[in-house]
Amino acid sequence: MRTPMESTYKLGPYWIRLSKLWLLLSDALAFLLSGFLASVMAPLLSQESGDWLQTQDITRFYAWLGVCLVGLFVFLARFRHYSDRKPFWTELSEVLRVVLMLALLDLALVAFAKWNASRLWWVLIWLLAAVTVPSFRFGSRKFLTAWGLWLRPTLLIGHGPNAHEALEALHSEPEMGFQVMGFVDVSHSKEALQIGALPLLSFAEVKA
Numbered sequence: 001m002r003t004p005m006e007s008t009y010k011l012g013p014y015w016i017r018l019s020k021l022w023l024l025l026s027d028a029l030a031f032l033l034s035g036f037l038a039s040v041m042a043p044l045l046s047q048e049s050g051d052w053l054q055t056q057d058i059t060r061f062y063a064w065l066g067v068c069l070v071g072l073f074v075f076l077a078r079f080r081h082y083s084d085r086k087p088f089w090t091e092l093s094e095v096l097r098v099v100l101m102l103a104l105l106d107l108a109l110v111a112f113a114k115w116n117a118s119r120l121w122w123v124l125i126w127l128l129a130a131v132t133v134p135s136f137r138f139g140s141r142k143f144l145t146a147w148g149l150w151l152r153p154t155l156l157i158g159h160g161p162n163a164h165e166a167l168e169a170l171h172s173e174p175e176m177g178f179q180v181m182g183f184v185d186v187s188h189s190k191e192a193l194q195i196g197a198l199p200l201l202s203f204a205e206v207k208a
Contacts, residue, residue, distance in 0.1 A: 015149055018149065019144050019149045019150060020082040021082075022143075022144060022149075023081070023082050023140055024072060024075075024076065024082050026136040026137060026139070026140040027071075027072055027075060027133055027136065027137070028068070028072060029136060030129065030132035030133040030135070030136040030137075031068040031071070031072075031129055031132075031133070032068075033128075033132055033136075034125050034128035034129040034132050035061075035064065035125055037124070037128050038121050038128055039053060039121065041124055042118055042124055045120060045124075046118070046120055052118075055116065056115075056116060056117055056121075057115040057116045057117060059113070059115060060113075060115040060116075063106070063109050063110075063113070064106055064125070067102050067105055067106045067109070068102070070102065070105070071098055071099070071102045074098050075095075075098060079094045079098070081094070085176040085177060085178065086176070087173050087176065088173060088175050091137075092134055095130075095133055095134055096130055099126060099129050099130045099133065100126075102126070102129075103122070103126035106122065106125075106126070107122060110122070138175070141175055150177045151177050151179045152177055152178055152179065153179055153181045154170070154178040154179060154180050155180070155181060155182055155183070155184050155201070156180060156182075156183050156184065157184045157186060158183065158184065158186050159183040159184075163183055167180055167198075180198065181198070181199075182198045182199040182200065183198060183199070183200045184200075185200050185201065185202050
């Protein structure tokens with residue numbers, strides 16, 4: 001007998017890795033867009049001439065790209081944002097912490113190297129990054145969900161009060177992508193039952 005999970009989802013490791021890569025690339029694109037927008041806005045807000053970019057030390061921008069790569073590594077290795085799934089506010093707080101850390105690191109590099117660099121650009125780039133990175137992640141997950149690459153079939157062990165509380169918690173965090181397909185009966189019953197819209201599956205059915 002095929003379970004609802006088997007009949008609905010056929011995602012293999014390749015597609016799972018692809019969805020993780022997509023999120024990483026969306027973060028990289030968000031940083032690059034922040035840099036581009038800051039480069040457009042800075043001369044306008046400072047009322048400088050159109051050759052504003054030529055007055056800046058180009059090494060400073062290379063260093064900024066390096067700082068962004070550090071940020072992607074922190075998201076990947078420290079907070080595991082491309083493998084783990086976290087509640088919205090938890091992930092958002094971690095993203096903002098990393099952006100603040102990167103801003104301070106970027107400022108320290110500019111001060112240490114004594115580059116000719118715009119402080120206005122520094123303010124704009126990191127304020128924009130604090131908006132674009134979460135926004136791009138939200139959009140990327142919507143895109144992946146539309147293509148069936150973000151939702152993950154999930155079974156809850158048990159069907160008592162704790163299991164239903166877990167179900168409500170997962171429903172309140174749809175961006176995590178856990179789609180509950182049913183409950184698993186820990187009493188080892190032989191037949192499947194129905195609890196509301198979700199089935200109650202036996203261990204034998206889950207293994208089938």
